[in-house]
Amino acid sequence: MDLSFTTAERAFQDEVRSFIAKNLTEEMKRATALTPSVFSDPDIGMAWQRTLHKQGWGAPGWPIEHGGPDWTPAQRWIFETESARAGVPNVNVMGVKMVGPVIIGFGSPEQKNFYLPRILSGEDYWCQGYSEPGSGSDLSSLKTRAVRDGDDYIINGTKIWTTHAHHANRMFALVRTSDGPRQQDGISFVLIDMKTPGITTRPILTIGGDHEVNQVFFDDVRVPVANRVGEEGKGWTYGKYLLEFERGSGIASAKLREGLKAIAELAESDLTGRAIDSPDIATRISEVEVDIDALEMTELRLLSALQTGQNPGAVSSILKLRNSEIRQAVTRLGVDVIGHDALAVEPMRPLYKLNHAPALPEEMLTMVPEYLNGRAYTIFGGTSEIQRDIIAKMMLGI
Amino acid sequence: MDLNPSDEQRLLRESAERFVAGSYDADHRRKLANDPLGFSPAVWKQFAELGWLALPIAEEFGGLGGGAVEIGILMEAFGRGLVSEPYIATVVLGAALIEKCGSAPQKQARLPKVADGSLKLAFAHSERAARFDLAKVATVAHKTAQGWRLAGSKIAVLDGHAADEIIVSAHIHDHQGPSGRIGLFLVPAKTPGVAVNDHERLGGGRACNIELSDVQLPEDALLGDRSDALPAIAWAVDRAMAALGAEAVGIMQVLLDTTLEYTKVRKQFGRPLSANQVIRHRLADMAMQVDEARSMALRAALKVDAEPVERARAASGAKAKIGRCARFVGEQSIQLHGGMGVTEELEVGAYFKRLVAFDTLFGGSAHHYGRHAQLGRTAVPA
Numbered sequence: 001m002d003l004s005f006t007t008a009e010r011a012f013q014d015e016v017r018s019f020i021a022k023n024l025t026e027e028m029k030r031a032t033a034l035t036p037s038v039f040s041d042p043d044i045g046m047a048w049q050r051t052l053h054k055q056g057w058g059a060p061g062w063p064i065e066h067g068g069p070d071w072t073p074a075q076r077w078i079f080e081t082e083s084a085r086a087g088v089p090n091v092n093v094m095g096v097k098m099v100g101p102v103i104i105g106f107g108s109p110e111q112k113n114f115y116l117p118r119i120l121s122g123e124d125y126w127c128q129g130y131s132e133p134g135s136g137s138d139l140s141s142l143k144t145r146a147v148r149d150g151d152d153y154i155i156n157g158t159k160i161w162t163t164h165a166h167h168a169n170r171m172f173a174l175v176r177t178s179d180g181p182r183q184q185d186g187i188s189f190v191l192i193d194m195k196t197p198g199i200t201t202r203p204i205l206t207i208g209g210d211h212e213v214n215q216v217f218f219d220d221v222r223v224p225v226a227n228r229v230g231e232e233g234k235g236w237t238y239g240k241y242l243l244e245f246e247r248g249s250g251i252a253s254a255k256l257r258e259g260l261k262a263i264a265e266l267a268e269s270d271l272t273g274r275a276i277d278s279p280d281i282a283t284r285i286s287e288v289e290v291d292i293d294a295l296e297m298t299e300l301r302l303l304s305a306l307q308t309g310q311n312p313g314a315v316s317s318i319l320k321l322r323n324s325e326i327r328q329a330v331t332r333l334g335v336d337v338i339g340h341d342a343l344a345v346e347p348m349r350p351l352y353k354l355n356h357a358p359a360l361p362e363e364m365l366t367m368v369p370e371y372l373n374g375r376a377y378t379i380f381g382g383t384s385e386i387q388r389d390i391i392a393k394m395m396l397g398i
Numbered sequence: 399m400d401l402n403p404s405d406e407q408r409l410l411r412e413s414a415e416r417f418v419a420g421s422y423d424a425d426h427r428r429k430l431a432n433d434p435l436g437f438s439p440a441v442w443k444q445f446a447e448l449g450w451l452a453l454p455i456a457e458e459f460g461g462l463g464g465g466a467v468e469i470g471i472l473m474e475a476f477g478r479g480l481v482s483e484p485y486i487a488t489v490v491l492g493a494a495l496i497e498k499c500g501s502a503p504q505k506q507a508r509l510p511k512v513a514d515g516s517l518k519l520a521f522a523h524s525e526r527a528a529r530f531d532l533a534k535v536a537t538v539a540h541k542t543a544q545g546w547r548l549a550g551s552k553i554a555v556l557d558g559h560a561a562d563e564i565i566v567s568a569h570i571h572d573h574q575g576p577s578g579r580i581g582l583f584l585v586p587a588k589t590p591g592v593a594v595n596d597h598e599r600l601g602g603g604r605a606c607n608i609e610l611s612d613v614q615l616p617e618d619a620l621l622g623d624r625s626d627a628l629p630a631i632a633w634a635v636d637r638a639m640a641a642l643g644a645e646a647v648g649i650m651q652v653l654l655d656t657t658l659e660y661t662k663v664r665k666q667f668g669r670p671l672s673a674n675q676v677i678r679h680r681l682a683d684m685a686m687q688v689d690e691a692r693s694m695a696l697r698a699a700l701k702v703d704a705e706p707v708e709r710a711r712a713a714s715g716a717k718a719k720i721g722r723c724a725r726f727v728g729e730q731s732i733q734l735h736g737g738m739g740v741t742e743e744l745e746v747g748a749y750f751k752r753l754v755a756f757d758t759l760f761g762g763s764a765h766h767y768g769r770h771a772q773l774g775r776t777a778v779p780a
Contacts, residue, residue, distance in 0.1 A: 001400065001401050001402070001403060001404070001407070001467050001696070001700065002399065002400055002401075002700070003399060003401075003700045003701075004399065005399055006399075009399065074399050077399070264774075268775075276775070279768070279771075282768075282771040282772075282775075283764075283767045283768060283771055285771065285774070286715070286718075286767045286768075286770040286771040286774060287718075287767055289715070289770070289774070290694070290715040290718060290719045290767070290770065291690075291719070293693075293694065293697060293712075293715055293719075294690040294693045294694050294697075294719060295690075295693075297401075297693035297694065297696060297697045298689060298690070298693045300399065300401055301401050301693065301696075303399075303401075304399070304400055304401035304402045305402070307400070307402070308402055318686055318689060321686065322686070322690070385679070387682075388678070388679040388682040388683070389675070389678065389679075389682075391682040391685060391686065392678035392679065392681060392682045395682075395685055396658055396678075396681055396682065396685060398658070398661070398662065398672040398678050398681065
C-alpha cells in the first residue's frame with residue numbers, strides 16, 4: 001500500500017497543472033469563488049467545459065470511443081484534485097456526469113450520435129426532471145404522465161427542484177407511461193427539448209438568496225417517442241443507475257479542503273480579528289480537516305478497489321453522506337468565523353458582478369449564502385435518511 | 399497510489415486473524431484477567447515463531463524489515479481478539495526507540511533478542527504532572543563519576559511488570575546542571591531503586607507505575623548519545639498511536655458485527671430490533687464510523703515516515719478521530735444490547751473497555767485535536 005504517485009502519474013499531474021494555469025482566467029476563478037450555489041452559471045461553467053473539451057478532457061468518465069480520455073482512476077483523482085486546488089468553475093454535472101452515462105449505457109445509436117457530442121462541446125445544457133411536489137424521497141411515486149399519441153408522447157404534470165432549468169435547453173425526465181403492479185414499473189426515461197410549447201418554468205429562490213432551482217410545468221407537451229431512452233417502463237432502472245453516478249462520482253474531498261482552507265485563511269486574518277485565536281474555532285477547523293482526511297482516504301481506498309475491478313456498492317452512499325455532512329460543517333464554520341459580518345445581507349446576484357461596494361469584505365460574501373443554501377446537501381440526491389437506509393440494507397443486510 | 403494490500407500483506411492478515419480466532423476466546427481472556435502476568439508466555443513464543451516480533455526490526459538485527467502498514471494489519475487482528483501480549487510495549491515502542499536512538503552495540507545486544515522473543519521491553523515516559531505533554535519530564539538523570547543516577551516517578555507504563563529492561567526518559571543534568579535535553583535510559587528491571595507497582599489495565603493486560611529513587615546506572619545505560627531524545631519519543635509515540643488505532647478498528651469491527659447480529663435475533667414487540675428504522679440508522683452510523691476509523695488508521699500508518707509535522711498531524715488526527723468513533727461505536731453497542739450490555743456476562747463490555755483505554759492512552763480526542771490545530775498553524779495544510 002502506497003500513497004505516493006508513480007513517475008508517470010506525477011508527469012500527468014504536471015500536465016494538468018500547467019494546462020489549468022494556462023487556461024483558467026482570473027475572471028473564471030473569481031466568479032467561481034463568488035458563487036454560493038452548487039454550480040457555476042453557464043457563462044462561466046460552459047466556458048470551462050469548452051476549454052476542457054478542446055483538450056480532450058471534457059468527459060473524464062466516458063469510454064474512449066465516445067470521447068473520454070481513457071484515464072486510470074488515479075489520473076481522474078489527480079485531475080479532480082488539481083481542478084479543485086486551482087478553483088476551476090463548477091461545471092453543471094447534468095450533462096457529462098448524469099445523462100451522458102445513461103445515453104452511453106442505454107441509448108440508441110442515433111441518440112448517442114446526436115446528444116453525446118453536444119454534451120461534450122457544451123452546446124447542450126441539461127437539467128434533470130426527477131422530483132415532483134408530491135414525490136421527494138419516495139421518487140417512484142411520481143405522477144407526471146406521458147400518454148402515447150402516434151409517434152409522440154403527450155406530457156402533463158410538474159417537476160420541482162430543477163437545477164438550472166432556466167438556463168437549460170434540454171431536460172432528461174422520469175415520466176409515468178403506465179401503471180404497473182409496483183410504482184417503480186411504468187416509468188420511462190425521456191429527453192425533452194425545453195423549447196417545446198407547453199413548458200413553463202417558475203423560479204424558486206433558496207434561503208441564501210440564489211436562483212438555482214425551479215419548478216417546471218408541462219401542459220400537453222409533445223415529445224417524440226424517439227426521445228425515449230431504452231425500453232418503455234424501464235426508466236426506474238436507468239434513473240437509479242444515474243443516481244449512483246450522482247452519489248458515487250464523488251471525488252469530493254479536494255473541494256472540501258479548498259473550502260476549509262479559505263475559511264482557515266480568513267480565521268487567521270485581521271478581517272476576522274484572528275478568529276483562530278479562539279481555541280474553539282482552532283479545534284473545529286482541525287475536526288473538519290480530519291474528517292476531510294478520512295473522506296479522502298475512503299475515496300482513495302474506493303479508487304484502489306475500482307482499479308482491481310471491484311464494485312463501489314454502499315460505499316457511494318457513505319461518500320455522499322459524509323461529503324454532504326462535512327460540507328455543511330465547513331459552511332457552518334464559515335459563518336462562525338466571520339463573526340458580526342454574518343449579519344450583512346448582500347441580495348444582488350451574481351456576487352461577482354456587483355455594481356456597488358458590498359457591506360462586507362469580498363472574501364466573506366459567500367459564507368452565509370453557502371451555509372444557508374448548503375442545508376440542501378443532505379437533502380438532494382437522496383436524503384441522509386435514505387442513504388442510511390441504503391447502507392443498512394446493502395452493507396449490513398438489515 | 400495503490401491502497402490494495404500486497405499478497406504478503408493479505409497472507410499476514412489471514413494468518414493473524416486465523417491465529418487470533420483459534421487462540422483467543424472468552425475463556426482464555428477470563429483466565430488471563432486473573433493471571434498476575436496478564437498474558438501467555440506460550441503465546442508470546444508463538445508470536446516469535448510466526449515472525450511477528452521480528453516484523454518491524456531491520457534485517458541486519460534479525461528482523462523482517464516490515465513497516466507500519468504490516469504492524470497495523472497485525473494490530474487489527476489483535477484487536478479482534480483483545481490480545482493482551484506486550485506487543486506495543488516491546489516491539490512497537492521499545493524496539494523502535496532502540497533502533498532509532500541506540501548505538502550499534504546497544505542495538506546488536508537487544509534487537510535480535512526482541513525478535514527471537516527472549517527480551518521484553520517497556521517504555522516509561524508519562525508522568526502525572528505532564529498529563530499528555532510529551533515534552534514535560536520531571537524525572538532527572540544526574541551524571542555521576544561512574545555513570546548516571548535516576549530519580550522520578552512514571553505512570554501508565556504498559557506491561558512494565560513483564561519487561562526485562564525498561565526504557566526510562568529523564569532530563570539530563572550533567573556536571574554543569576540541567577542540559578535542557580531529554581535522554582532515554584536502559585534500566586534493567588531488577589536494578590536497585592526501581593519499584594514497579596503494577597495493576598490490571600482497563601480493557602485487558604497490565605500496566606504499572608514506577609518509582610525511581612537513587613537508581614545507579616552505568617555510563618552506557620544512556621541510549622545513543624547525549625542529543626535530545628524528544629523528537630524520537632514523539633516519533634515512537636506517533637507510530638504507537640497509528641498501531642493502536644488499527645487495534646481499535648479491529649475492536650470496533652467485532653462490536654459492530656456482534657451488535658448487528660444481536661439486533662437481528664432479539665425480538666421485542668413481535669419483531670426483531672433491526673426492523674426499526676431508528677436501530678437501522680444507528681447501525682449505519684456505526685458502520686460508517688468503523689469505516690472512517692479504518693481510513694484514518696491506514697492514513698496514519700502510511701505517514702509514519704513522513705516529515706515530522708505531517709507525520710504528527712496524521713497521527714494526532716487519527717488518534718482524535720478514531721477515539722471519537724471508538725466511543726460512539728462502543729457506547730452504542732452497549733445501548734443496543736440493552737441491560738445485558740452493561741453486565742460482565744457478555745463480552746461487549748470487555749471490548750468497550752479496551753476502546754476507552756485506547757481513547758485515553760497518550761491523550762484523548764480533545765488533546766489530539768488541539769495538537770493537530772497547534773501543528774497546523776506552523777505548517778501549510780497539505
